[in-house]
Amino acid sequence: MLNNGPLTVLALLRAFRWRISFTWLLILIEVALTALVPLFIGFAIDGLLANDTDALFQLMAVLAVLIVVSVIRRAYDTRVFGTVRVEMGKTQAARATNLPVSTLNARLGMGRELADFLEADLPLAMTSLVQVIISVIVLYIFDPVLALAGASAVATMLAIYSLSHDRFYRLNGQLNQQTERQVGILETRKSQSLSTHLTRLRRIEVRISDTESIVYGAIFVVLLGLVVFNLWYATANLTITSGTIFSIVTYSWELVDGALLHKWSDGEGSPIPGQTYPTTSVMGVPRVVKPFRTATRTWNSAT
DSSP: OOOSSOOOHHHHHHHTHHHHHHHHHHHHHHHHHHHHHHHHHHHHHHHHHTTOOHHHHHHHHHHHHHHHHHHHHHHHHHHHHHHHHHHHHHHHHHHTTTSOHHHHHHHHHHHHHHHHIIIIIHHHHHHHHHHHHHHHHHHHHHOHHHHHHHHHHHHHHHHHHHHHHHHHHHHHHHHHHHHHTHHHHHHHTOHHHHHHHHHHHHHHHHHHHHHHHHHHHHHHHHHHHHHHHHHHHHHHHOOOOHHHHHHHHHHHHHHHHHHHOOOOTTSOOOSSTTOOSOOOOOTTSOTTHHHHHHHHHHHHHOO
16 A cells, blocks of 8 residues: 555555545544634523523534544544554565564554654644634634734744754654664663663653753743733723633633643543543643654654
8 A cells, every 4th residue: 555665654645645634624623613612601601691591502512513523533533543554564564574673673663653643643733723723713803912912922832842843853863763772782681781771761851851841831931921911801901791701711721722732641532622632742741742753753763
């Protein structure tokens, strides 16, 4: 199924374009519905306070469709990307008949990350982008100042990510190279060599973690400032209902969530807004960092 060219993200997209496109379409539908939930909750709050249940039934309809789409998407994409991983592994093994077993073993493991990138990390970035866009649009509808504050915060966050990208790329290249040596070192059964190898892995991982922590802290300060400002501005300058203030605060936090890209610590998705898709990132680490890391390691190692 895969041709004789390099095994890259683009090669996988070409080989499985229709199946991957369909699962991404389901993801976009799911994300759009999820992002609209806080708005419909706000409408339902105002409706119930006015003894009107129409908005509540609209919210229930949106949630019902969201559940159906989410279940179908999860069942479908597991099968699609499972097939991608199988074809990836078969192709790598066929091309690596003359490589040492240690190198092939490392490349098989890291080659699977190409499928992980397409299944979890890239859709996660798409999810966050859609979430940010919808949040800014809804905030603009409430008041342009709220949207401007949100857009400014996102621009600042992207600048922080951009400044850290080269360092992430370099450190993950070093981590990849050291990982490929692991099986060969184990085969020597020399305790000193293994100790040196593990120490080098730890040193690189600490540098990556330190960089992630600095990036996370910087953008979190910016985005928490956004939530506080929008809450103050909405209550001090706008004539709003209880449902509207709920939506404004929620979408301000949705903007934070989409930009920070964090997850539940158990690796499972959540049906509430902003926590939809499974990923292998660590809780509290910006989710955008993981695509940088995965893309770096897999593009360098899967071929």
